Amino acid sequence: MNMRLIGTLVGATILITLASLWMGQQAYSWFPPEASAESKLIDDLFSFLTALGTFIFLGVTGMLAYSVLFYRAGRYDYSDGPPIEGNVTLEIVWTAIPLALVIWIAAYSYQVYEQMDVRGPMELVHLHMPETMEAAYAEPMEMASLPSAKIAVQAKQWAWIFHYPSENGEDITSTELHLPVDHRIKLALTSDDVLHGFYVPAFRLKQDIIPNKTIDFEFTPTRIGTYRLRDSQYSGTYFAAMQADVVVESPADYQSWLADAAGRVPSPAYNRASSEYNRAAEQTVVRGWETVPPASPPVVNYAPKQAPASPPA
Amino acid sequence: MANISVEELSGNRAQPYPGAPDNWKRFFTFSTDHKVIGIQYIVTSFVFFLIGGLFAMIIRGELITPEANLVDRTIYNAMFTMHGSVMLFLWSFPVLVGLANYLVPLMIGARDMAFPRLNAAAFWMVPVVGLLMMSSFFVPGGPSQSGWWAYPPVSLQNPTGNLINGQVLWLLAVAISGVSSIMGAVNFVTTIFKMRAPGMTFFRMPAFVWTVLAAQLIQLFGLPALTAGAVMLLLDIVAGTSFFRPENGGNPILYQHFFWFYSHPAVYVLALPVFGIFSEIFPVYARKPLFGYRVVAVSSLIITGLSAIVWVHHMYASGTPGWMRMLFMFTTMSISVPTGIKIFAWTATVFRGKLRLDTPMLFALAGVVNFVFAGITGIMLGSVPVDIHVNNTYFVVGHFHYVVYGTVVFGIYAALYHWFPKMTGRMYYEGLGKVHFWLTWLGTTLNFLPMHPVGLMGMPRRVASYDPEFAFWNVLASLGGFLLGLSTLPFILNMVSSWIQGEKAGNNPWRAIGLEWLISSPPPVENFEQLPIVIAEPYGYGKDEPLVSNLAELSESPG
Numbered sequence: 079m080n081m082r083l084i085g086t087l088v089g090a091t092i093l094i095t096l097a098s099l100w101m102g103q104q105a106y107s108w109f110p111p112e113a114s115a116e117s118k119l120i121d122d123l124f125s126f127l128t129a130l131g132t133f134i135f136l137g138v139t140g141m142l143a144y145s146v147l148f149y150r151a152g153r154y155d156y157s158d159g160p161p162i163e164g165n166v167t168l169e170i171v172w173t174a175i176p177l178a179l180v181i182w183i184a185a186y187s188y189q190v191y192e193q194m195d196v197r198g199p200m201e202l203v204h205l206h207m208p209e210t211m212e213a214a215y216a217e218p219m220e221m222a223s224l225p226s227a228k229i230a231v232q233a234k235q236w237a238w239i240f241h242y243p244s245e246n247g248e249d250i251t252s253t254e255l256h257l258p259v260d261h262r263i264k265l266a267l268t269s270d271d272v273l274h275g276f277y278v279p280a281f282r283l284k285q286d287i288i289p290n291k292t293i294d295f296e297f298t299p300t301r302i303g304t305y306r307l308r309d310s311q312y313s314g315t316y317f318a319a320m321q322a323d324v325v326v327e328s329p330a331d332y333q334s335w336l337a338d339a340a341g342r343v344p345s346p347a348y349n350r351a352s353s354e355y356n357r358a359a360e361q362t363v364v365r366g367w368e369t370v371p372p373a374s375p376p377v378v379n380y381a382p383k384q385a386p387a388s389p390p391a
Numbered sequence: 392m393a394n395i396s397v398e399e400l401s402g403n404r405a406q407p408y409p410g411a412p413d414n415w416k417r418f419f420t421f422s423t424d425h426k427v428i429g430i431q432y433i434v435t436s437f438v439f440f441l442i443g444g445l446f447a448m449i450i451r452g453e454l455i456t457p458e459a460n461l462v463d464r465t466i467y468n469a470m471f472t473m474h475g476s477v478m479l480f481l482w483s484f485p486v487l488v489g490l491a492n493y494l495v496p497l498m499i500g501a502r503d504m505a506f507p508r509l510n511a512a513a514f515w516m517v518p519v520v521g522l523l524m525m526s527s528f529f530v531p532g533g534p535s536q537s538g539w540w541a542y543p544p545v546s547l548q549n550p551t552g553n554l555i556n557g558q559v560l561w562l563l564a565v566a567i568s569g570v571s572s573i574m575g576a577v578n579f580v581t582t583i584f585k586m587r588a589p590g591m592t593f594f595r596m597p598a599f600v601w602t603v604l605a606a607q608l609i610q611l612f613g614l615p616a617l618t619a620g621a622v623m624l625l626l627d628i629v630a631g632t633s634f635f636r637p638e639n640g641g642n643p644i645l646y647q648h649f650f651w652f653y654s655h656p657a658v659y660v661l662a663l664p665v666f667g668i669f670s671e672i673f674p675v676y677a678r679k680p681l682f683g684y685r686v687v688a689v690s691s692l693i694i695t696g697l698s699a700i701v702w703v704h705h706m707y708a709s710g711t712p713g714w715m716r717m718l719f720m721f722t723t724m725s726i727s728v729p730t731g732i733k734i735f736a737w738t739a740t741v742f743r744g745k746l747r748l749d750t751p752m753l754f755a756l757a758g759v760v761n762f763v764f765a766g767i768t769g770i771m772l773g774s775v776p777v778d779i780h781v782n783n784t785y786f787v788v789g790h791f792h793y794v795v796y797g798t799v800v801f802g803i804y805a806a807l808y809h810w811f812p813k814m815t816g817r818m819y820y821e822g823l824g825k826v827h828f829w830l831t832w833l834g835t836t837l838n839f840l841p842m843h844p845v846g847l848m849g850m851p852r853r854v855a856s857y858d859p860e861f862a863f864w865n866v867l868a869s870l871g872g873f874l875l876g877l878s879t880l881p882f883i884l885n886m887v888s889s890w891i892q893g894e895k896a897g898n899n900p901w902r903a904i905g906l907e908w909l910i911s912s913p914p915p916v917e918n919f920e921q922l923p924i925v926i927a928e929p930y931g932y933g934k935d936e937p938l939v940s941n942l943a944e945l946s947e948s949p950g
Contacts, residue, residue, distance in 0.1 A: 093609070108848070118778065122770065123776055128773065137765055138735075140743075144642065145677075145741045145742050145743060146741075149742075150746050157678070159678040159679040160679065163682070164683040165739075177725075184774070187775055188775075190776045191776050272544040275708065285710075288637070289643070310708070310784070311783060312537075312853045314465050314536070316464060318853075366463025366466045367533035
């Protein structure tokens with residue numbers, strides 16, 4: 079009996095372990111493409127958590143299912159079960175193991191966070207780990223000609239405007255965010271009015287933007303393509319419409335795009351919020367309440383005239 | 392042991408006051424009977440559950456297609472704001488207060504709460520809160536559209552310029568709800584400390600009482616922060632102060648700290664009593680003692696303590712410095728230890744028992760499974776790097792609906808079925824109960840499971856329109872949402888018809904152990920003819936030991 083029980087338990091554990099490992103591999107397919115150095119780190123961490131979580135979920139539900147399937151009281155069986163009130167060893171074990179697990183998870187997450195080194199906001203007290211860990215730079219900056227200066231990201235209700243510094247001191251502006259691939263990008267995030275959130279799912283990166291503050295944000299795009307930037311912190315009526323394209327391209331393409339944009343005369347770009355606002359009456363079945371009016375379409379050098387076109391991730 | 396005051400109150404046992412109605416009309420009076428107040432809470436909040444559910448179905452109706460084409464964006468934003476606010480402040484909190492109101496005095500062997508009039512006053516503030524919230528639909532500009540967080544500066548924007556606007560009414564309602572909850576918390580804590588029957592030591596209290604104590608302690612330390620934040624926000628809107636107004640030097644992030652310092656622990660105000668419900672139900676339907684009762688009881692208080700030091704995990708993306716992110720990641724993860732203890736204890740309680748899968752047991756089992764799932768996604772969210780991706784996406788929405796619906800609402804349903812015979816003296820229809828369970832389970836899974844993949848793909852929460860790549864999962868979620876709306880119908884039918892003409896249930900239809908099952912169903916006013924003298928721990932299944940030494944004297948006419 080006891081040997082049989084042990085055998086069953088070992089068999090079940092092996093099955094659950096295999097299922098968990100499989101789920102951990104599946105986890106990678108639930109994400110958009112990995113388009114930044116940081117995304118790889120986060121996906122690995124998530125895969126690990128998925129495998130671990132699957133193991134715990136199957137373990138607990140398996141135990142419950144075992145009792146539900148095999149230990150039902152008969153229709154006229156009014157007797158009680160065995161009066162087991164506890165087991166100190168078992169209780170110590172199931173306190174100690176989760177404690178060890180979460181410390182492991184937190185330490186692993188800490189390590190990933192240090193490697194990402196996305197900086198972020200207001201590092202008033204900068205508590206870095208004493209040992210130096212290599213940040214997720216894909217490679218050192220090899221092209222000195224690329225702007226090491228920060229790209230300024232301006233968010234407002236409801237538009238994204240990107241400011242690229244230029245030699246003559248006047249910003250080159252765009253409503254599309256163009257970035258050179260495999261370079262550490264430095265953004266300076268600002269908001270004109272309310273909280274917004276800078277979120278590019280393909281980069282797995284997000285940062286709230288706070289009015290009256292400039293927040294530094296760093297990451298490294300690693301995959302050429304067009305991705306979607308979304309506002310991730312609820313910002314009022316047209317929040318969902320506040321999207322933009324992020325174009326990651328080769329350094330040469332990036333340079334020529336920047337040169338081309340610099341030569342253009344600023345013109346109003348497509349803005350979904352303001353175009354919807356101007357024909358609000360015909361949009362929906364039920365009319366709405368008064369709203370904060372959207373800003374007029376931003377006037378920028380590089381001004382796409384149609385909605386963002388990034389392909390489904 | 393510490394019974395002090397109620398002896399002299401017991402006069403006419405049939406009615407609380409001469410002339411007070413003893414029929415259904417008593418539920419519409421300023422009754423001070425904790426059982427009447429409990430049912431008043433439960434029924435009132437269920438009405439708001441249905442209203443909040445209607446809002447949810449409008450949300451799911453809009454999201455069944457990618458374009459914003461059902462309602463205007465302002466209406467959509469009002470819908471998700473009011474859905475969250477109603478479900479929390481007018482359903483989840485009050486319904487659990489109602490259950491605790493009904494059960495705690497019975498379970499500890501008291502004749503009523505410590506402060507019966509305060510109890511009634513706290514209840515009657517709930518309809519006021521509800522009226523304020525609903526009236527905001529009729530002021531210019533409509534109800535609040537800033538989400539249930541009401542983050543400034545969005546919540547400070549007032550496009551109509553009216554002084555009485557949806558946001559102001561919302562803030563008043565939240566402040567009054569806070570006062571009501573604090574009054575309730577004072578009452579519960581006092582009752583549990585001072586009104587226990589002779590022999591009812593702390594480690595003879597049912598686990599549900601422990602969890603109510605743990606939850607109400609949170610209300611006492613947490614709610615003042617939220618109420619203060621709400622008052623400052625109100626002053627910013629109506630009096631021109633600038634606590635949170637960035638253009639005048641205010642700090643909008645400060646509000647987030649006030650808000651989450653309460654609103655994260657608030658999740659445990661909801662979850663803890665539900666943990667207590669699970670701890671009550673499993674022993675009854677598995678016919679085994681609660682495994683590790685003392686540890687389970689104490690773990691509730693550990694959760695109370697830890698819940699106070701994790702709030703910043705809601706703000707990982709909110710301009711929070713790295714060291715603070717790391718600190719709160721470690722505290723957040725540690726909460727899974729006491730909750731893990733509970734889950735393992737329930738599993739061990741059920742293990743090789745004599746299971747009877749009546750409706751309460753089905754809801755409790757499914758509630759625990761949902762909670763394990765929610766706990767795993769919770770650990771993922773607690774990890775800062777993962778949260779930087781999924782923060783403010785549908786992954787979070789899926790996670791917390793598995794908590795507040797999959798766990799809390801399932802637990803509430805389990806409790807309502809389990810104690811229905813005690814509250815009404817009649818038995819519910821088991822068949823309808825099972826139909827209700829399976830519809831609810833299917834609806835919950837279909838509605839909230841797809842939110843996880845769509846969140847991982849990068850769909851932000853609170854959007855009225857979204858990109859076509861997210862459509863598949865949203866259609867599933869919407870179908871699940873409508874199914875959940877439908878699932879309330881067999882429940883309502885069951886409760887109403889059983890109360891009117893269900894079979895008589897008797898004192899103890901479940902053969903459960905507990906003081907509330909020793910007296911008649913429904914219990915008389917002031918519950919116990921003579922106060923029980925407790926001589927045993929609460930879960931003596933399989934042990935054949937008496938719970939009290941004066942069984943015959945508890946009721947006027949035993950049996």
